[in-house]
Amino acid sequence: MSAAPAEDLVKRWESEQARLRQEVVEEDTEDWQRSADFSGLERVGGVDLSFIKGDDVNACAQLVVLSYPDLEVLYEDSQMVTLTAPYIAGFLAFRETPFLLDAIQRLEKNQPELLPQVVFVDGNGLFHYREFGLACHLGVLSGLPCVGVAKNLLQVQGVYKNDEHQSQIAALQKGGDSFPLTAASGKVLGKALRSSDKSSKPVYVSIGHKISVDTAVRLTHTCCRYRVPEPIRQADCRSREYLRIHFPAADT
Structure with missing residues (x-):
């Protein structure tokens, strides 16, 4: 791709992000979010894309829905997809969201009773260059509450x-402890969360849509059996397993 088309694409995507950013709801909108034990929450979703090794175009788009609070798998959808948009840092959502949204819409059409009440996304939400990461993008387009959980810090x-930052991490004593990720502007864009007593490495939680940051952090902690929240972990495991079965020679 030559420089000029890439520049045009970036400008178009920046404009689209700015437009959709206006639709993000940064507060709790559901009754279950205001409950101390999330009473009324029964289904949590997780999405992820896993790529064939050495191939950044063909991927398995995965949606799982787990029961809450038991975190047992109620539904899974694995679909091979071909990504057409180029990868440009800060615009990952334009590559991935269409396929994750398709999976949610398939479920809504075929088994609406299993539609998740909140979706966990392997990536960032407000904690992003322009406060509009993958979790925000998917949340606004699906209309569902979304939470972004990243394994690595986006600087x-x-x-x-x-x-x-490292000393703040060291001060997290137990699972559930967190500290804010505060932008230069003073706005809290997310929180670093020690998700499990067993893991001293935090995850980075930011809101995607229709949930407050404190509720997102609290919910993420309740969904963690290990370091990564179970909906995302299951989506990752099952998409990788799908590739292992269907593309064994690719060594994913």
Whole structure:
């Protein structure tokens, strides 16, 4: 791709992100979110894309729906997809969202009673260059509450993986402990969460849509058997297993 078309594409995508960003709801909208034990929450979703090794175009788009609070798999959908949009840092959602949204819409059409009440996304939400990561994109387009949970720190808006950040991580004593990820503007874009007593490495939680950051952090912690929330972990495991079965020679 030559420089000019890439520049045009970036401008178009920036404009689209800015437009959709206006639709993000950064507060709790559901009754279950306001309950101390999330009473009324019965189904949590997780999405992920897994790629064939050495191939950044063909992937397995995965949706899982788990029961809550038991975290047992109620539904799974594995679909091979071909990504057409190029990868450009900060615009991952334009590559991945269409296929994840398709999976949610298939479920809504075929088994609406299993539609998740909240979706966990392997990636960021507000904690993003322009406060509109994958979790926001999917949330706005699906209309569902979404939570972004990233395994690695995206160094944006004045948040850096520096000595201060490392000392804050070291101060997280137990599962459920967290500290805010505060932008240079002073806005809290997410929180670093020690998700499990067993894992000293935090995850980075930010809201996608229709949920507050504190509720997102609390919910993420309740969904963690290990470091990564179970809906995302199951989506990752099942998409990788699908590729192993159907593309054994690719060594995923």
